Amino acid sequence: MPNIEIPPKTRNEWRLMVTGEIEHTYKNYVLQMKIANARKNVMENTESIENAIDSIFVLCQKYSYAVYSDFVEIFKEW
Amino acid sequence: MVVMTNKLYTLEEATQLINKNRTLVIAGDESLLSKLPEGNWIGGTNPYLLGENGGQYTTEKLYIKDFTDICSESKTKFYSISEIDKITVDGYENGIIFVIVPGFSQVHYEFSIKAPNLKNQFINPLIGWVSGSKFEEIAPGIASCFIASECSKDKIAVMFMKLPDNKIGRIEIINVYKQGNGDIYTFPEDGFLNTDFFVNGQINNLYEYYEKNNIDWFLPLVANYAGASINIGLIKDDVNKRALFAAPVFKNVIYKIAQSKIEDYNTEFFRQLEKDKNCKIEYSYSCLYNYFNFNLEGKTIDGFTGTFTFGEFAYQLLNISFVYLVIENV
Numbered sequence: 001m002p003n004i005e006i007p008p009k010t011r012n013e014w015r016l017m018v019t020g021e022i023e024h025t026y027k028n029y030v031l032q033m034k035i036a037n038a039r040k041n042v043m044e045n046t047e048s049i050e051n052a053i054d055s056i057f058v059l060c061q062k063y064s065y066a067v068y069s070d071f072v073e074i075f076k077e078w
Numbered sequence: 079m080v081v082m083t084n085k086l087y088t089l090e091e092a093t094q095l096i097n098k099n100r101t102l103v104i105a106g107d108e109s110l111l112s113k114l115p116e117g118n119w120i121g122g123t124n125p126y127l128l129g130e131n132g133g134q135y136t137t138e139k140l141y142i143k144d145f146t147d148i149c150s151e152s153k154t155k156f157y158s159i160s161e162i163d164k165i166t167v168d169g170y171e172n173g174i175i176f177v178i179v180p181g182f183s184q185v186h187y188e189f190s191i192k193a194p195n196l197k198n199q200f201i202n203p204l205i206g207w208v209s210g211s212k213f214e215e216i217a218p219g220i221a222s223c224f225i226a227s228e229c230s231k232d233k234i235a236v237m238f239m240k241l242p243d244n245k246i247g248r249i250e251i252i253n254v255y256k257q258g259n260g261d262i263y264t265f266p267e268d269g270f271l272n273t274d275f276f277v278n279g280q281i282n283n284l285y286e287y288y289e290k291n292n293i294d295w296f297l298p299l300v301a302n303y304a305g306a307s308i309n310i311g312l313i314k315d316d317v318n319k320r321a322l323f324a325a326p327v328f329k330n331v332i333y334k335i336a337q338s339k340i341e342d343y344n345t346e347f348f349r350q351l352e353k354d355k356n357c358k359i360e361y362s363y364s365c366l367y368n369y370f371n372f373n374l375e376g377k378t379i380d381g382f383t384g385t386f387t388f389g390e391f392a393y394q395l396l397n398i399s400f401v402y403l404v405i406e407n408v
Contacts, residue, residue, distance in 0.1 A: 025305040027353065029250045033393050034200045036303035040330055041195070059200055062172075065408060066248055 004064045007078035009057050018052045028066045086129040086139040101152050105385040106140035111224050120235045121224040122178035122209030126386035133374040141385050143361050149239035154225045156233040159185050166196040170240035174247045177206035178235040181221035181388040190395040191268050191326045203247040207363050208389030245405050249392050252400040253307045254346045255336040257300040263333040270323045284321045298398050299333040311397035325395040343372035362402040363387050
């Protein structure tokens with residue numbers, strides 16, 4: 001399935017999204033729920049930060065159009 | 079916004095659609111659903127529908143969404159409590175998972191608690207609703223779901239729909255409630271019933287705390303999920319002096335009482351819909367609480383039809399929310 005390019009997984013902002021250190025109100029519902037779920041799992045030690053980043057990255061690849069405006073604000077450019 | 083074309087159907091019209099082998103999701107009174115023929119459809123008991131003429135309680139019409147032209151394939155299956163974990167892994171690589179959950183059954187409670195952490199959750203839209211009956215008659219063992227002409231009161235009816243490679247499904251919600259600025263509430267356990275809860279870290283009996291502090295039981299608890307306001311409705315049980323929840327609360331999630339209710343539902347509704355004003359809304363459903371609380375009987379929501387439900391699934395069970403599905407090109 002073709003997608004628009006999203007920021008590489010090596011960017012530190014992905015980690016900050018999971019830890020909650022980026023203050024951003026996400027606009028897209030699936031991203032809101034996924035981020036909240038990942039933060040809770042990391043806090044409860046049921047998921048590693050790396051696994052959480054991986055799964056969020058995969059989701060954002062699929063919804064690259066929908067999350068684009070969030071990413072412009074978070075990553076600025078890539 | 080592109081206006082929805084879905085509408086209310088008579089039993090005869092619904093039968094004709096099914097016999098044309100259309101792929102359908104149907105809501106309506108059990109007396110009608112039980113008369114429908116075999117075919118490619120799932121359904122759930124729910125007599126509160128939103129038609130072209132507004133919200134209505136009806137035992138004479140069915141609300142039908144025809145997904146035939148949206149999905150390239152579909153398959154259906156009932157899931158028991160022991161099979162819940164498979165619901166998010168049995169579908170298509172790119173598709174939609176549509177669930178109809180019999181209200182106030184054990185599978186309703188169990189699925190709602192497990193839903194946020196199911197494997198592959200969020201990869202594909204998981205949408206659907208809790209079935210019910212006439213509000214005054216609701217009780218365990220009343221609500222049903224259907225796959226074709228087979229009925230169940232203790233399993234979840236699921237329709238998996240495959241989308242073409244150049245399409246994706248996206249779900250969004252509209253919640254007219256916002257988290258207030260008051261005390262922080264947390265809960266010791268996941269579930270629909272917590273006798274005790276923490277108020278700013280101090281343990282309290284929930285029922286006693288609400289009564290003592292004259293807190294409005296009709297205002298939901300609201301959690302902030304990275305920007306999404308997720309409601310929990312409370313049900314006051316005076317007989318047992320306790321509170322039940324209409325959707326599960328979760329441990330380690332912060333809840334606050336909602337700000338006072340919005341008086342003008344339509345204005346707030348369309349303000350929140352602004353971001354998708356140019357999209358076609360394929361399917362939508364709303365909490366039955368909105369029907370009663372905002373007096374939507376006989377009132378239209380411009381461009382919208384759908385079902386008033388006993389709980390809305392949008393990945394997980396929500397309360398007092400409006401859920402809609404958009405299909406987008408990629």
